[in-house]
Amino acid sequence: INCIGILTSGGDAPGMNAAIRAVTRTALYNGFEVKGIYHGYRGLLNGEIETFRTENVSNIIQLGGTILKTARSKEFQTPEGRRQAFENMQREHIDALVVIGGDGSLAGAREFAAEFNFPIVGLPGTIDNDLSGTDTTIGYDTALNTIMEAVDKIRDTAMSHERLFFIEVMGRNAGFLALNGAIATGAEAAIIPEIATEVDQLAELIQNGFRKSKSSSIVLVAESEVTGGAMGLAERVKQEYPEYEVRVTILGHIQRGGSPTAADRILATRMGEAAVDAIIEGQRNVMVGIQDDKLIYVPFSKAIRDDKPINRDLIQTIKMLSI
Ligand code: ATP
Numbered sequence: 001i002n003c004i005g006i007l008t009s010g011g012d013a014p015g016m017n018a019a020i021r022a023v024t025r026t027a028l029y030n031g032f033e034v035k036g037i038y039h040g041y042r043g044l045l046n047g048e049i050e051t052f053r054t055e056n057v058s059n060i061i062q063l064g065g066t067i068l069k070t071a072r073s074k075e076f077q078t079p080e081g082r083r084q085a086f087e088n089m090q091r092e093h094i095d096a097l098v099v100i101g102g103d104g105s106l107a108g109a110r111e112f113a114a115e116f117n118f119p120i121v122g123l124p125g126t127i128d129n130d131l132s133g134t135d136t137t138i139g140y141d142t143a144l145n146t147i148m149e150a151v152d153k154i155r156d157t158a159m160s161h162e163r164l165f166f167i168e169v170m171g172r173n174a175g176f177l178a179l180n181g182a183i184a185t186g187a188e189a190a191i192i193p194e195i196a197t198e199v200d201q202l203a204e205l206i207q208n209g210f211r212k213s214k215s216s217s218i219v220l221v222a223e224s225e226v227t228g229g230a231m232g233l234a235e236r237v238k239q240e241y242p243e244y245e246v247r248v249t250i251l252g253h254i255q256r257g258g259s260p261t262a263a264d265r266i267l268a269t270r271m272g273e274a275a276v277d278a279i280i281e282g283q284r285n286v287m288v289g290i291q292d293d294k295l296i297y298v299p300f301s302k303a304i305r306d307d308k309p310i311n312r313d314l315i316q317t318i319k320m321l322s323i
Contacts, residue, residue: 001119001279003033005049005094008066009040009105012256013125013139015264016066016100021057022272023098023123028054030276035094039069040101041076041108044085049092061265064142064257070101076108079115086116096279098272100138102126103304106287110300119284121275122300123268127255130174132308133298134289138271141263143170143255144180150251151185151218158216161245164237168230168250171222173306177255178222179314187218188322191233193226194310199236205319207241270295 004027008016020036027034036056038048050056060067075081089097099109100123113120124131127143147169158165167187171177175192182190189205191197202219221230228236230248238246260268271288274295278286286297 001032001096003035003092003094004096004098004276004279005035005037005044005089005092006052006068006098007037007040007044007100008068008070008125009099009101009108010070010072011102011126012066012070013127013137014064014142014256014258014260015138015268016068016125017057017060017063018260018265018268019100019123019125019138019272020066020068021061022269023275024052024057025054026273026276030280032276033093035092036068039071040073040105041085042071042073043069044088045073045075045081047088047092049088049094061269062259064259066100072104082112082115085112089118096120098123098275098279100125102128103131106131106300107304110285110304113285113300119279119282121278121283122287122303123271123275124287124289124303127177128171128174129176130172130308131287131289131303132305133287133291133296133303135291136267138264138268139260140176141267142258142261143177144184145261146255146258147177147181147220147251148184150254151181151187151220154249155185155216155218158218158247162215163245163247164217164219166219166221166230166234166246166248168221168223168248170251170255171224173224173226174308175222175310178220179310182220182318183314185218185220186321187220187318189219190315190318191219191221191227192310193222193224195312195315196226199233199240202233203237203241205322208323
């Protein structure tokens with residue numbers, strides 16, 4: 001292996017830049033050539049490729065987003081598209097690839113690696129924390145902190161008006177942000193796709209809260225068809241309990257942005273270094289994960305399995321503490 005290509009793909013996440021920096025500098029330190037690929041797999045297809053030196057990644061550790069930009073590519077999902085991508089890699093003499101992204105990006109990496117014989121190492125870059133085989137993903141801690149700050153502010157206004165707020169957070173089909181966001185803000189409930197919650201249960205919980213003279217209630221809702229989202233839930237509660245003054249906030253893309261927290265910068269840096277170590281050791285088609293503070297290599301097939309366990313006990317904790 002002489003040259004390592006690096007790209008970010010799918011949804012961006014704070015800390016991706018710290019990972020790009022760590023991969024680039026670890027690779028250069030070990031004598032590899034490094035090529036930055038812009039706009040994810042799309043850029044690989046279109047040949048948006050640039051030689052990276054150490055100064056290309058100067059002063060980026062603190063930046064949100066990704067300097068390599070990101071994209072979604074339909075073409076890469078076809079065998080012809082992936083062949084074109086591989087030919088571009090060969091032309092650029094890239095003989096190993098580091099892919100930073102979520103489950104879709106790693107599913108793409110797995111397909112790509114199965115068809116062509118070269119090493120790909122993945123880094124879990126997503127705020128959703130929905131990759132298996134790793135305790136946490138790059139961007140998750142920053143997003144959780146953004147949610148915490150936003151909900152604290154909403155709590156101020158909710159208290160003044162005695163309102164019931166449904167706050168929708170991201171997570172795709174995973175409830176990590178909603179559940180831990182609720183714990184961090186002292187919310188009255190978290191509605192997550194992993195655990196079905198009936199409107200009646202929810203109303204009971206909130207009624208109890210109001211009865212105990214709470215002046216506001218905050219419910220964090222994970223975006224998902226299963227939960228119906230904050231809008232859907234609010235509509236149902238309003239219909240059945242018109243006495244409540246219900247408000248909805250959808251936090252949206254602010255959750256994706258911002259300067260990464262120390263935890264995310266450190267995680268991204270350690271994982272970036274581990275990605276290059278993996279290539280040196282001859283590992284291939286694995287994602288770097290972290291378990292009990294130890295870096296591990298997880299096969300792509302295991303990482304993208306849709307079965308990451310969530311700590312269900314925390315639902316009970318939220319309930320108990322909202323008395
Ligand atoms: P996030 O979870 O943060 O949104 P993601 O990595 O899951 O990020 P996706 O949009 O699902 O984002 O995937 C990114 C890109 O990966 C897709 O646009 C596509 O090019 C590629 N990809 C996804 N799934 C596959 C697949 N099964 N085969 C080939 N390529 C794929």
